[in-house]
Amino acid sequence: MTRDYSRRDALGLLGTGATLGLAGCFGDSDSAVRISGGVGPLPMVEVWADLYEDDHDVSFDISGGGTGVGVSDVLNEQVDIAMMGRQPDEAEIEQGLFAVPMLIDTVVGTVNENNPVLDEIQEHGLSREQLEAIFTREITNWGELYDTDVDEEITVYGRSDASAAYMQWGDFLGGEDHAHTENEMEEWSDGNHDGDQRVAQAIGNDESAISLNNINYVYDLESGELEGDIRPVPIDLDGDGTLSEEEDFYETREEFLAAVEDGIYPAPPAREMFLSSDGEFEDEAYEFVEWVLSEGQQYVSDNGYVPLEEDRVDEAQTNLDEGP
Amino acid sequence: MAESTDTPRLGQRLRIERVSELWLRMAGYFAIALFALIVLTLVHRSLPLLSEYSVVQMLTSTDWDPSQNSFGFLPAIVGTVYVAVLSMLMGTPIAILTAIYIAEYAEGRMKTLVSSFIDVLAAIPSVIFGLVALVVVVPLVGDYLAPLFGASATGLGILTVSLVMAIVVTPFMISLSVESLEALPDELRETSLGVGATKWETIRSVLLRAAGPGIFSAVLLGFGRVFGATIVPAMLIGGQTQIPDSLFATGQTLPTLIVSDFGELMSIPITQSALIFVGLMLVVVVWIFNFGAMLLQRRLRRRWQY
Numbered sequence: 001m002t003r004d005y006s007r008r009d010a011l012g013l014l015g016t017g018a019t020l021g022l023a024g025c026f027g028d029s030d031s032a033v034r035i036s037g038g039v040g041p042l043p044m045v046e047v048w049a050d051l052y053e054d055d056h057d058v059s060f061d062i063s064g065g066g067t068g069v070g071v072s073d074v075l076n077e078q079v080d081i082a083m084m085g086r087q088p089d090e091a092e093i094e095q096g097l098f099a100v101p102m103l104i105d106t107v108v109g110t111v112n113e114n115n116p117v118l119d120e121i122q123e124h125g126l127s128r129e130q131l132e133a134i135f136t137r138e139i140t141n142w143g144e145l146y147d148t149d150v151d152e153e154i155t156v157y158g159r160s161d162a163s164a165a166y167m168q169w170g171d172f173l174g175g176e177d178h179a180h181t182e183n184e185m186e187e188w189s190d191g192n193h194d195g196d197q198r199v200a201q202a203i204g205n206d207e208s209a210i211s212l213n214n215i216n217y218v219y220d221l222e223s224g225e226l227e228g229d230i231r232p233v234p235i236d237l238d239g240d241g242t243l244s245e246e247e248d249f250y251e252t253r254e255e256f257l258a259a260v261e262d263g264i265y266p267a268p269p270a271r272e273m274f275l276s277s278d279g280e281f282e283d284e285a286y287e288f289v290e291w292v293l294s295e296g297q298q299y300v301s302d303n304g305y306v307p308l309e310e311d312r313v314d315e316a317q318t319n320l321d322e323g324p
Numbered sequence: 325m326a327e328s329t330d331t332p333r334l335g336q337r338l339r340i341e342r343v344s345e346l347w348l349r350m351a352g353y354f355a356i357a358l359f360a361l362i363v364l365t366l367v368h369r370s371l372p373l374l375s376e377y378s379v380v381q382m383l384t385s386t387d388w389d390p391s392q393n394s395f396g397f398l399p400a401i402v403g404t405v406y407v408a409v410l411s412m413l414m415g416t417p418i419a420i421l422t423a424i425y426i427a428e429y430a431e432g433r434m435k436t437l438v439s440s441f442i443d444v445l446a447a448i449p450s451v452i453f454g455l456v457a458l459v460v461v462v463p464l465v466g467d468y469l470a471p472l473f474g475a476s477a478t479g480l481g482i483l484t485v486s487l488v489m490a491i492v493v494t495p496f497m498i499s500l501s502v503e504s505l506e507a508l509p510d511e512l513r514e515t516s517l518g519v520g521a522t523k524w525e526t527i528r529s530v531l532l533r534a535a536g537p538g539i540f541s542a543v544l545l546g547f548g549r550v551f552g553a554t555i556v557p558a559m560l561i562g563g564q565t566q567i568p569d570s571l572f573a574t575g576q577t578l579p580t581l582i583v584s585d586f587g588e589l590m591s592i593p594i595t596q597s598a599l600i601f602v603g604l605m606l607v608v609v610v611w612i613f614n615f616g617a618m619l620l621q622r623r624l625r626r627r628w629q630y
Contacts, residue, residue, distance in 0.1 A: 038588075066587020075591065091592045155478055160563020160580070162390070162588035183389035183565065191480035191574050192563035194584060205463075206478075 032059040033284050037070020037083030040105055041273045044303050045083055048296050058284050071097060074278050080285040084274040086164035098324040099276035100316045102292055104306035106260050106270035107165045109233030110203050110213045120146040125236035125243040132173040134210060137188050157202050157211040158185050160192035168268035169212045204229040216304040224253035253304060260306045280323040293317055366604040373597035388565040390585055390595040399565045403575035408550045410486035416543055419494045423501035428527055446495035454559035457488045470572045477572035480562035489550045497546040504538025537624035544617035548610045554579040578602050
């Protein structure tokens with residue numbers, strides 16, 4: 001038996017194939033809308049892109065990396081659209097960044113499902129002042145909060161990475177005109193974790209811990225019920241020590257999102273997220289953003305975010321058309 | 325005629341020789357150029373920061389808050405040094421003893437087994453060490469070790485990182501140390517044993533001395549690795565930019581400073597410049613350690629001749 005090809009031929013063929021394959025990739029990216037940026041809005045943008053692809057002749061190339069990475073990418077023309085979990089910074093706008101809001105995202109305080117005073121928390125809630133005292137370490141024991149015999153030190157966790165959610169939480173805790181910076185919050189905490197997932201995990205492992213999480217880590221993704229090992233901390237909005245009917249909307253995700261949409265749940269910690277580009281949005285990117293602001297909004301609630309209010313959508317539409 | 329098809333003529337062979345020499349030389353220069361390019365890029369990109377803030381002031385300030393434009397590197401520098409020194413204190417004795425065991429005592433199948441496991445350990449991605457440590461070491465330190473010393477801690481912090489980093493770098497140091505022990509000629513052992521020294525005496529006063537330069541540079545290279553370690557500290561250190569006041573305190577190292585801020589703030593020019601300056605410091609320090617290891621090895625080798 002003779003072989004009429006050598007190992008080298010096979011390798012050569014492989015190399016050629018790989019090169020062609022690579023060339024194919026580069027060819028493709030011309031017609032694809034490239035998106036990168038914050039991991040907060042990433043799941044929603046992926047859903048939007050899937051839906052949009054079904055009706056339009058466009059493909060998407062989406063990656064995370066963080067808001068800063070997305071903005072760098074878009075300013076260096078590596079991508080067409082950047083997803084942003086925070087408002088654009090002065091320095092970024094100076095470089096030509098142009099952003100329009102796309103949706104509202106929110107975080108809640110979170111505790112372990114076996115928290116020693118969970119029943120009291122769920123019945124009375126915690127006021128902003130109480131939460132501030134906990135996070136700034138004026139109150140260090142769960143027993144201090146309610147009239148109980150509980151004697152258990154509070155462990156406070158935060159985020160070690162620069163995170164818009166954490167920043168908003170600091171703004172919320174500080175109350176009117178007195179935001180706590182992310183750096184202060186980091187120093188007050190017992191330990192910080194890199195990313196929402198790890199914070200959720202830490203809370204799940206520690207009965208006496210408190211922190212904050214995106215609601216997609218609190219409610220089950222499919223059912224929208226409270227199923228995991230962390231529970232949201234209801235906010236006693238008027239500070240009267242009880243959770244009245246209007247203040248009690250933490251049972252399901254749907255209820256909670258409705259409260260955010262109606263503005264009952266405070267902002268911050270609820271916050272807008274943005275899509276941005278280098279100057280005006282162009283061609284397919286423009287079409288996609290316009291679609292997100294119109295038809296796209298109806299899919300937002302099902303995915304654990306809050307759609308923009310109508311006024312805000314109109315404003316965003318006008319901005320989009322007028323450009324920077 | 326037959327001869328010329330099998331062995332090409334001299335001129336042709338010389339030409340091939342010259343071409344391949346050129347290729348190899350270019351490959352060598354490429355490595356140098358790459359290093360220079362990286363350092364130059366880092367320097368160039370740190371200039372915006374360096375032109376606005378004084379280096380001395382940044383290196384001695386404890387206030388790190390990029391969103392407020394204050395860049396104090398001291399907490400991260402102190403944290404990095406703590407972690408590196410502690411890991412080396414814990415890791416070095418273990419590494420040297422294990423290396424002696426593998427090179428001098430272990431035999432046959434046991435030797436193969438131990439050294440291949442060490443190799444596997446060295447090949448495990450460090451993120452896996454981080455994950456396992458989150459599940460095992462963090463509660464261990466937080467629930468048992470810290471109360472033992474009367475400290476309350478969550479388990480995240482300098483000590484946890486040092487423990488895990490000691491485990492991460494030992495296989496690397498062991499391999500290098502074993503290599504330098506095994507490179508010693510057998511006459512050395514035979515001579516020493518021949519004049520009546522016991523095995524342990526031989527190891528202690530002859531072999532360790534002779535392999536000393538190699539072991540020392542292994543330790544220094546390990547130090548450099550801990551210095552630049554990123555993912556394990558990022559997962560376990562607790563990310564607080566403060567000067568740690570105890571072993572159980574949380575902190576920050578230079579690499580974790582980059583990791584925790586680049587995702588969100590990379591697009592703001594002055595922050596980007598600050599993070600790149602941190603990178604520059606790391607490259608320079610690690611380079612100094614590697615270079616130092618090389619110099620020291622050469623120096624010691626001259627002094628400790630056998």
